[in-house]
Amino acid sequence: xxxxxxxxxxxxxxxxxxxxxxxxxxxxxxxxxxxxxxxxxxxxxxxxxxxxxxxxxxxxxxxxxxxxxxxxxxxxxxxxxxxxxxxxxxxxxxxxxxxxxxxxxxxxxxxxxxxxxxxxxxxxxxxxxxxxxxxxxxxxxxxxxxxxxxxxxxxxxxxxxxxxxxxxxxxxxxxxxxxxxxxxxxxxxxxxxxxxxxxxxxxxxxxxxxxxxxxxxxxxxxxxxxxxxxxxxxxxxxxxxxxxxxxxxxxxxxxxxxxxxxxxxxxxxxxxxxxxxxxxxxxxxxxxxxxxxxxxxxxxxxxxxxxxxxxxxxxxxxxxxxxxxxxxxxxxxxxxxxxxxxxxxxxxxxxxxxxxxxxxxxxxxxxxxxxxxxxxxxxxxxxxxxxxxxxxxxxxxxxxxxxxxxxxxxxxxxxxxxxxxxxxxxxxxxxxxxxxxxxxxxxxxxxxxxxxxxxxxxxxxxxxxxxxxxxxxxxxxxxxxxxxxxxxxxxxxxxxxxxxxxxxxxxxxxxxxxxxxxxxxxxxxxxxxxxxxxxxxxxxxxxxxxxxxxxxxxxxxxxxxxxxxxxxxxxxxxx
Amino acid sequence: xxxxxxxxxxxxxxxxxxxxxxxxxxxxxxxxxxxxxxxxxxxxxxxxxxxxxxxxxxxxxxxxxxxxxxxxxxxxxxxxxxxxxxxxxxxxxxxxxxxxxxxxxxxxxxxxxxxxxxxxxxxxxxxxxxxxxxxxxxxxxxxxxxxxxxxxxxxxxxxxxxxxxxxxxxxxxx
Numbered sequence: 001x002x003x004x005x006x007x008x009x010x011x012x013x014x015x016x017x018x019x020x021x022x023x024x025x026x027x028x029x030x031x032x033x034x035x036x037x038x039x040x041x042x043x044x045x046x047x048x049x050x051x052x053x054x055x056x057x058x059x060x061x062x063x064x065x066x067x068x069x070x071x072x073x074x075x076x077x078x079x080x081x082x083x084x085x086x087x088x089x090x091x092x093x094x095x096x097x098x099x100x101x102x103x104x105x106x107x108x109x110x111x112x113x114x115x116x117x118x119x120x121x122x123x124x125x126x127x128x129x130x131x132x133x134x135x136x137x138x139x140x141x142x143x144x145x146x147x148x149x150x151x152x153x154x155x156x157x158x159x160x161x162x163x164x165x166x167x168x169x170x171x172x173x174x175x176x177x178x179x180x181x182x183x184x185x186x187x188x189x190x191x192x193x194x195x196x197x198x199x200x201x202x203x204x205x206x207x208x209x210x211x212x213x214x215x216x217x218x219x220x221x222x223x224x225x226x227x228x229x230x231x232x233x234x235x236x237x238x239x240x241x242x243x244x245x246x247x248x249x250x251x252x253x254x255x256x257x258x259x260x261x262x263x264x265x266x267x268x269x270x271x272x273x274x275x276x277x278x279x280x281x282x283x284x285x286x287x288x289x290x291x292x293x294x295x296x297x298x299x300x301x302x303x304x305x306x307x308x309x310x311x312x313x314x315x316x317x318x319x320x321x322x323x324x325x326x327x328x329x330x331x332x333x334x335x336x337x338x339x340x341x342x343x344x345x346x347x348x349x350x351x352x353x354x355x356x357x358x359x360x361x362x363x364x365x366x367x368x369x370x371x372x373x374x375x376x377x378x379x380x381x382x383x384x385x386x387x388x389x390x391x392x393x394x395x396x397x398x399x400x401x402x403x404x405x406x407x408x409x410x411x412x413x414x415x416x417x418x419x420x421x422x423x424x425x426x427x428x429x430x431x432x433x434x435x436x437x438x439x440x441x442x443x444x445x446x447x448x449x450x451x452x453x454x455x456x457x458x459x460x461x462x463x464x465x466x467x468x469x470x471x472x473x474x475x476x477x478x479x480x481x482x483x484x485x486x487x488x489x490x491x492x493x494x495x496x497x498x499x500x501x502x503x504x505x506x507x508x509x510x511x512x513x514x515x516x517x518x519x520x521x522x523x524x525x526x527x528x529x530x531x532x533x534x535x536x537x538x539x540x541x542x543x544x545x546x547x548x549x550x551x552x553x554x555x556x557x558x559x560x561x562x563x564x565x566x567x568x569x570x571x572x573x574x575x
Numbered sequence: 576x577x578x579x580x581x582x583x584x585x586x587x588x589x590x591x592x593x594x595x596x597x598x599x600x601x602x603x604x605x606x607x608x609x610x611x612x613x614x615x616x617x618x619x620x621x622x623x624x625x626x627x628x629x630x631x632x633x634x635x636x637x638x639x640x641x642x643x644x645x646x647x648x649x650x651x652x653x654x655x656x657x658x659x660x661x662x663x664x665x666x667x668x669x670x671x672x673x674x675x676x677x678x679x680x681x682x683x684x685x686x687x688x689x690x691x692x693x694x695x696x697x698x699x700x701x702x703x704x705x706x707x708x709x710x711x712x713x714x715x716x717x718x719x720x721x722x723x724x725x726x727x728x729x730x731x732x733x734x735x736x737x738x739x740x741x742x743x744x745x746x747x748x749x
Binding site: 320 | 603604605606607608609611612639642643646647648649650664665666667669670671702703704705706707708709710711713720721722
């Protein structure tokens with residue numbers, strides 16, 4: 001079995017990493033790249049070369065998301081025997097100062113020759129060295145140091161994101177060094193498919209795409225089907241505006257997604273799988289493709305996985321920008337090369353999915369939870385969270401907050417903790433108004449419910465949904481009717497047009513909102529909204545239409561006065 | 576017929592990436608999206624000819640090729656301008672005032688979402704979410720992502736790279 005070979009690779013990589021006195025991690029995730037991380041990373045690599053350190057002393061790692069996106073580009077330095085230091089807003093100039101502070105840059109060594117390099121590069125390095133030497137001792141970095149003891153970090157609990165920010169996502173060995181594919185080995189050696197399903201069911205893991213269906217149950221349904229072929233799909237069509245959890249996991253820990261997928265395939269008896277990734281995420285597509293290639297080379301994918309008689313192949317399918325394709329039946333149509341319109345269920349994908357074969361579909365984050373559950377046990381996972389919602393949830397925390405970024409918190413944490421502890425509150429002395437979860441399918445949660453624990457049931461009770469993990473905080477400056485129309489605009493655009501309630505209902509709701517916002521609304525229009533929204537909810541074919549009115553319903557419920565203020569006062573009241 | 580012409584004349588090298596993709600998927604109709612994607616990457620947009628070419632090569636009715644292509648937002652049927660500006664209108668960007676950026680760009684340069692200026696210098700699109708919500712509002716100009724933008728910063732950036740004499744919005748700079 002190739003298992004020992006994998007373990008050896010992981011161990012070698014770990015030994016290699018341990019020999020460095022300094023390891024510099026530069027976040028190369030999309031958010032930091034938009035903040036200029038590329039030039040920061042470039043200068044870091046050069047500066048290390050220009051310092052007096054040899055190549056086996058220092059390593060610069062281009063790593064994944066470190067979470068605190070609003071302070072990007074982020075750089076973390078780990079020095080043997082010292083506490084790691086995290087820096088924010090690291091421009092190229094600051095990067096040089098960081099190197100000057102942490103690495104032994106010696107002025108006496110200024111003429112260290114650069115013979116092996118080309119002339120141009122040598123000149124550039126020499127310049128950088130001069131800069132470094134100038135910076136030694138005078139670097140003023142206090143405002144760039146981010147304490148790792150702030151609630152943003154201490155209140156989080158990392159399972160899905162445990163590797164992001166610590167490993168090189170393009171390196172299989174780095175994943176192996178952090179315990180990667182151990183869960184797959186364990187499953188193949190010790191578990192029957194039925195036992196895997198049971199373990200996942202016992203853990204209480206529920207679908208992280210938003211609906212919260214028990215994952216173990218879903219797997220078991222597919223497992224029980226008798227068929228010539230079965231399929232597994234990873235749903236990476238993250239379409240909610242304001243959400244980027246799945247992209248981060250795919251980009252920054254692609255092997256974790258793949259490992260979860262292979263375990264799922266073993267459990268349900270699938271022989272082929274698709275990773276359906278949003279076309280707007282080219283980096284995720286590249287990284288997952290690379291992970292598939294590397295896994296294939298190491299016999300983690302393909303015929304007889306790790307020497308067992310289980311075979312599984314996987315490929316990427318690129319979505320082309322249709323929100324409705326996040327719905328599982330629509331997604332399957334898209335994988336088949338058709339228009340991504342949903343269809344009636346039943347039959348459920350577990351019975352008749354891609355090309356009519358039993359198919360198991362899970363969201364990226366769901367899959368990424370699997371390796372940890374297998375390795376640490378269902379009981380460990382079930383101990384995190386609330387009675388009905390187990391484990392952690394990754395949220396993309398955005399909007400009017402001091403600290404925004406990607407967070408992973410235990411289920412059951414209160415919104416207040418997320419907003420005021422992790423997010424550090426609202427900037428500019430403004431007041432908190434609402435937390436919007438679940439994107440265009442979710443609702444707005446007002447201040448009086450800030451102390452409610454975040455879990456599937458509670459959010460639903462409050463008129464929102466867990467959703468895939470978008471969490472946008474809005475302050476008093478946002479007007480709710482306009483916010484609701486923003487989401488309706490989205491749903492009007494994204495409605496696939498197959499069923500009438502969604503196609504026509506969303507347009508009518510939007511028109512009513514428009515009328516009210518432009519000051520032409522009447523109280524009768526409000527009543528119409530009250531009636532129309534539940535009709536669209538109840539009669540639409542798929543999740544898109546069924547949840548499209550949620551933003552309107554929840555704002556009508558909690559912020560009705562804002563709608564009423566926009567409505568012209570009837571003549572009788574004027575006198 | 577028109578498809579055959581484009582195949583033999585200008586298509587011979589331009590269509591090569593499309594042929595490669597079709598071959599890789601063995602002309603399997605389930606790979607239609609992949610093929611259209613590579614066509615758009617190769618040509619910048621999906622012309623009538625290329626849709627017909629794909630339809631004939633893969634043996635999929637043109638109606639279905641057209642139906643699939645028009646269903647997905649990522650496919651465009653008009654050539655893009657020389658420079659491209661994408662403004663994120665996701666929730667986080669919306670909350671942070673992206674509407675003002677959209678308005679400023681379309682008023683200054685006289686084009687709406689999805690349009691290209693008459694002389695073909697600038698295309699402007701909005702995107703649903705670019706997933707950089709921590710740095711909202713986000714704008715992508717010619718593939719370069721910029722964080723925490725304002726209407727002025729975006730308009731100035733575009734002026735710097737795209738302005739030419741006859742383009743609307745460039746007059747006051749002359």
